Amino acid sequence: MNVSASPYPTSIGIGAGLGAGVGALIGGITGALTATLSGALVGTLLGLALGLASGAIVGAVATRTAGSTGGVSIGAYTGMGVGALIGAICGVLAFGPAAQEPLIQQTAILDALSHGWFEAGVLGSFLVAVLGTAVGSVIGGRNLRPRG
Numbered sequence: 001m002n003v004s005a006s007p008y009p010t011s012i013g014i015g016a017g018l019g020a021g022v023g024a025l026i027g028g029i030t031g032a033l034t035a036t037l038s039g040a041l042v043g044t045l046l047g048l049a050l051g052l053a054s055g056a057i058v059g060a061v062a063t064r065t066a067g068s069t070g071g072v073s074i075g076a077y078t079g080m081g082v083g084a085l086i087g088a089i090c091g092v093l094a095f096g097p098a099a100q101e102p103l104i105q106q107t108a109i110l111d112a113l114s115h116g117w118f119e120a121g122v123l124g125s126f127l128v129a130v131l132g133t134a135v136g137s138v139i140g141g142r143n144l145r146p147r148g
Helices: 008-032 038-068 072-097 116-145
Strands: none
Touching: 008 038, 008 116, 038 072, 038 116, 072 116
């Protein structure tokens, strides 16, 4: 009898690691828009933390939806949807503290975080959807087993 190990622990670990890397990259680039070293560092650390958590969640959900037959596309679309949901929630939650920060209010792209809940949710949704798409496509492709 051939019993294979569950792909969830490995997919969650790879998703968390890849999410942390992509999240740190996206966060660092987004933080660099403030043109300050502290903005870039804070962005990198926030991206790392959010990427770690959202990458693990996307890895688990992509493994569930794509399974061993879904492939890259199912994983990418799953990651995009789950990432957008996580990002919208985090963006809405970030609105309060971001509205108090003058540096964010003066930065062209990041001022969306201080304009309102909707704008903050859309920005967060977009950024984490990019991360989720990358993680989901890797997990979906990794778990794909050839037919036949």
